Every structure is written in structure tokens, then in C-alpha cells.
Amino acid sequence: MYLICLEKIIGSRYSIGGESMKSLKFWFITGSQHLYGEETLQEVAEHAEEMVGFFNQQNNICYEIIYKPVVTTPEEILNTMIEANGDVNCAGVITWMHTFSPSKMWINGLKAIQKPMLHLHTQFNKEIPWDTIDMDFMNTNQSAHGDREHGFIFTRMGIKRKVVVGYYQDPKVIERMGKWLNVAAVAYQGADIKIMRLGDNMREVAVTEGDKVEAQIKLGWHVNTYGVGDLVEKMKEVTESQVDDLMEQYKESYTFADGILEDSSQREAVRYQAKVEIALKGMLEEGGFSGFTNTFEDLHGLKQLPGLASQRIMEAGFGFGPEGDWKVAAMVRVMKMISGNKGTSLMEDYTYHLEGGNEAILGAHMLEICPTLAEDKPRIEVHTLGIGGKDAPARLTFSGKEGKAICVSLVDMGGRLRLIILDVEAIKVPYDMPNLPVARVLWKPMPSMLESAEAWIYAGGAHHTAFSYDVTAEEMIDWAELMDIECIHINKSTTIPNLKRELAINELLWKFK
Numbered sequence: 226m227y228l229i230c231l232e233k234i235i236g237s238r239y240s241i242g243g244e245s246m247k248s249l250k251f252w253f254i255t256g257s258q259h260l261y262g263e264e265t266l267q268e269v270a271e272h273a274e275e276m277v278g279f280f281n282q283q284n285n286i287c288y289e290i291i292y293k294p295v296v297t298t299p300e301e302i303l304n305t306m307i308e309a310n311g312d313v314n315c316a317g318v319i320t321w322m323h324t325f326s327p328s329k330m331w332i333n334g335l336k337a338i339q340k341p342m343l344h345l346h347t348q349f350n351k352e353i354p355w356d357t358i359d360m361d362f363m364n365t366n367q368s369a370h371g372d373r374e375h376g377f378i379f380t381r382m383g384i385k386r387k388v389v390v391g392y393y394q395d396p397k398v399i400e401r402m403g404k405w406l407n408v409a410a411v412a413y414q415g416a417d418i419k420i421m422r423l424g425d426n427m428r429e430v431a432v433t434e435g436d437k438v439e440a441q442i443k444l445g446w447h448v449n450t451y452g453v454g455d456l457v458e459k460m461k462e463v464t465e466s467q468v469d470d471l472m473e474q475y476k477e478s479y480t481f482a483d484g485i486l487e488d489s490s491q492r493e494a495v496r497y498q499a500k501v502e503i504a505l506k507g508m509l510e511e512g513g514f515s516g517f518t519n520t521f522e523d524l525h526g527l528k529q530l531p532g533l534a535s536q537r538i539m540e541a542g543f544g545f546g547p548e549g550d551w552k553v554a555a556m557v558r559v560m561k562m563i564s565g566n567k568g569t570s571l572m573e574d575y576t577y578h579l580e581g582g583n584e585a586i587l588g589a590h591m592l593e594i595c596p597t598l599a600e601d602k603p604r605i606e607v608h609t610l611g612i613g614g615k616d617a618p619a620r621l622t623f624s625g626k627e628g629k630a631i632c633v634s635l636v637d638m639g640g641r642l643r644l645i646i647l648d649v650e651a652i653k654v655p656y657d658m659p660n661l662p663v664a665r666v667l668w669k670p671m672p673s674m675l676e677s678a679e680a681w682i683y684a685g686g687a688h689h690t691a692f693s694y695d696v697t698a699e700e701m702i703d704w705a706e707l708m709d710i711e712c713i714h715i716n717k718s719t720t721i722p723n724l725k726r727e728l729a730i731n732e733l734l735w736k737f738k
């Protein structure tokens with residue numbers, strides 16, 4: 226039942242204030258007309274209700290779908306859409322034309338609707354009943370042309386919607402539909418994303434900058450700054466017994482590097498991160514924040530760059546961006562919401578392996594990669610950092626899992642936002658790298674390492690990304706469309722000439738939007 230998924234999503238919203246996603250619902254609206262007579266309309270209604278009942282039993286559909294009476298007139302369509310707009314719990318509308326529903330009847334309703342739309346192009350019967358089929362059956366089961374009429378009016382009016390095609394009980398259809406509903410709910414709910422910035426962007430860095438007003442208008446993100454001194458003050462309230470409790474949790478969840486607990490300075494380094502975690506998480510929860518940024522250029526009053534602390538807070542479902550990168554913090558949060566906080570982290574393209582035919586990218590950060598990527602139990606270690614000029618920070622080290630993943634970057638093009646999605650294949654890290662005690666992931670990007678980097682650089686993608694094993698490119702493309710922002714997908718079919726043409730066309734397209 227959908228409640229299983231809801232728990233997953235609510236879990237990802239970990240103690241964050243405000244409304245939960247639990248109450249979100251999608252409306253299922255079946256279109257028809259009076260031409261067919263009452264008997265047929267009754268049958269259409271029964272079929273639609275049965276389908277909704279089926280959807281609500283599916284594990285892959287995480288939100289309740291509400292059956293709405295079949296609409297047959299322009300007035301009914303308009304009123305249903307106005308009602309959908311007015312219901313704060315309605316996160317979107319699904320339409321389906323069992324029979325033919327003349328689309329001029331839909332114009333006013335579609336002009337009015339302000340919720341995400343899914344056009345489900347399906348059929349009640351899976352197979353043609355070859356032996357018994359007659360014209361009555363043909364007239365009742367005609368979504369093949371009813372949905373074409375419906376599709377035309379969306380396209381004619383330039384209305385964005387998702388189209389999912391196939392028999393309604395097909396697991397692939399259910400999966401695609403379920404994923405879109407989840408993304409639509411995240412898009413709808415994502416307007417409450419609040420990012421706490423501790424310090425500004427890193428000096429002179431361009432790609433982590435951006436128009437926060439535009440981001441709020443387009444994406445609903447609230448991005449505001451707070452002094453790192455507020456965190457330092459808050460840390461003074463943390464008691465030793467709170468730190469003791471958290472150390473016990475660390476012992477349960479992770480392993481410790483040899484001797485770390487016996488060495489007083491290393492133990493204190495871990496306890497210091499625990500103190501940062503308690504104080505910072507307290508600030509985020511009290512303020513209803515969904516994520517945060519910091520910068521190693523502004524750590525006044527802090528002894529260490531938050532490493533373990535940032536990793537733990539990300540693991541709990543919050544977004545994080547280093548060096549003031551609020552766009553990546555919010556993207557990590559969005560993708561954690563979509564994935565139910567599975568396998569999603571801040572990432573950075575760090576260094577290349579350029580051996581011909583075996584090229585790969587080693588992704589990591591100075592410290593802050595989320596343990597939801599880990600292949601095995603992460604280990605707590607304490608080591609000095611080459612930059613930042615602070616004490617040796619405690620951090621979780623691990624290697625990332627193998628498998629398909631995506632890297633996502635949101636860049637500000639000046640006047641518009643561009644989302645760049647890259648398909649990658651994470652591979653086993655074949656070496657121990659004993660002198661590199663940070664969390665890391667090794668991957669091969671599509672279509673190849675060299676072409677992907679060329680494409681990424683032409684597209685203007687950043688070095689920081691939101692990385693996920695559990696969010697698909699299709700979900701992010703859907704999210705970008707719901708948010709009405711430009712989207713570039715670099716994948717196994719990408720060629721550089723096509724990509725350059727797409728970028729050039731987009732320059733024009735988005736200028737006139």
C-alpha cells in the first residue's frame with residue numbers, strides 16, 4: 226500500500242518543520258461526453274474507479290489517487306480544475322480519455338489548471354476480444370483516438386504535461402507513473418526548501434554564485450545567510466553527556482580507525498565534530514531548514530572544518546553545499562526527497578584517471594560526502610587537511626557502491642537556470658589509496674570519459690554536483706520540466722555536434738520564454 230512509500234518520504238523529511246507530504250494526493254479525471262448515452266457513461270465510471278482502486282494498491286505509487294466523477298461538459302471540466310487548484314493537498318491531476326471527449330470542451334479547464342498534469346494514455350482492456358468485439362465495444366474503448374484528441378489540445382495550448390503510455394496494470398507503466406507522481410509531489414512541496422548559509426560563496430568563484438531571487442521565483446527556494454558565530458554560540462550549549470550519547474551512536478553505526486578512541490587528541494577531534502553536529506542540526510531543525518552551506522574561508526571560532534558533522538547531517542536527509550554553494554545544497558535536498566534519502570550526496574569531480582581505454586573520474590570532496598553512498602560500513606578517521614588552516618578534522622571514509630548513477634548540476638546562466646544531468650556508471654575502486662582518507666566514488670561517465678567532459682564543459686556544468694544512485698535521469702528531466710527550467714541530459718547517445726546544436730538552440734528558445 227502507498228503508506229510504505231509515504232513513510233520513506235516522510236523519513237527523508239527528517240524532523241523538518243512545516244507540513245509533511247503525507248497528505249498529498251493526485252486527482253484522477255476521466256473525460257467523456259454525452260454522445261454515448263447513460264449506460265456507457267456508467268461503464269466508463271466503473272472502469273475508471275476500478276483502475277484507481279488498482280493504482281492505490283500498488284507499492285510503486287506512493288500517494289493516494291482520488292477518483293473524480295467522469296467529466297462530460299465544459300462546465301464540469303472547468304469546475305473540477307478550479308476545485309483542484311483550490312485544494313492544497315492536491316499535488317497534481319491525472320487525465321485519461323476512456324472515450325472521445327471533444328477537446329474544445331477542455332480549453333477553459335486547461336487554461337485554469339495550475340497543478341502538475343499527467344496524461345495517462347491507457348486502456349481498460351489489455352487485449353482486443355477478437356471473438357466478441359463489436360461496434361459497441363469499439364465505441365466504449367476508444368482511448369486510442371480519444372487520447373489523441375486530448376493530446377492535441379495540450380500541445381495546441383502549449384501546456385506542459387507528462388505522457389505515460391501503456392496498459393494500466395503493466396508494472397513498467399505503474400513504475401513510470403509512480404515516479405512521476407513522486408517528482409510532482411516533490412516539486413509541489415519543494416517550495417518549502419530553506420537553505421541556511423553559514424558564510425558567503427568562496428571568494429572569486431563564479432559557478433557557485435547565482436541569483437537567489439530568481440531561484441526563489443522559479444524554484445521556491447528560500448536561501449538566507451546566518452553568521453558562523455551563531456553556530457559557535459550554539460555549540461556552547463551542547464553538554465558533554467549529549468556528546469557521550471552521540472559517540473555511542475557513532476560506535477553503533479561506524480567503525481573507528483585503530484587507536485582513535487585511545488588517543489586523547491583524536492578522540493577529542495571526533496567529540497568536537499559531534500558537538501558541531503548537535504548544535505548545527507539543532508539550528509536547522511529549529512528554523513525549519515532543509516539544508517545548509519558553509520565555507521572554509523569563514524570558519525571564525527570553529528576549530529575544525531565540519532566533516533563528520535556535515536556527513537551525518539546529510540545522512541539524516543538534509544541538503545549540503547560546501548564553499549557557499551547553495552544551489553548544490555538545495556539540489557542535494559531535492560534529490561534526497563525524490564529518492565527517499567537513499568544513495569544521494571554532494572559530489573565533486575576531483576581528479577581524472579586518463580589511461581587510454583580505462584578512463585574514469587575520482588569523485589570526492591575535502592570531507593563531506595554523504596554515507597548513503599557507502600558500499601561498506603564507513604570508518605571514522607582523523608587527519609590533517611591541506612587547506613583551511615584549522616585543526617585535523619574527523620571524517621567518515623568509505624568507497625562508493627558500484628552501479629548506475631547520475632551527476633546533476635544547476636547553473637545560473639544569467640536570466641535563466643540550467644539543469645545538467647550526466648549518466649554515469651560507478652565502478653569498484655580497485656586500489657586502497659592508503660594516503661587518501663576521504664570518502665570517494667569512482668565512475669565512468671557517458672558516452673565516454675572524454676566526450677562527457679567535453680559536453681559537460683560546453684554546457685557550463687559545475688565541479689560540485691548532486692550525485693545519486695537512486696534518482697533517475699528521467700525523474701530529473703521531469704523535475705526540470707515541472708520547474709520550467711532548461712535541462713540538458715548527457716547520456717550514452719550524446720554526440721558533441723548534437724549537444725552544441727542543442728545548446729545553441731536553447732540560447733534562442735530561453736531568450737524568448
Ligand code: MN
Nearest residue numbers: 547548573689
Ligand atoms: Mn568544493
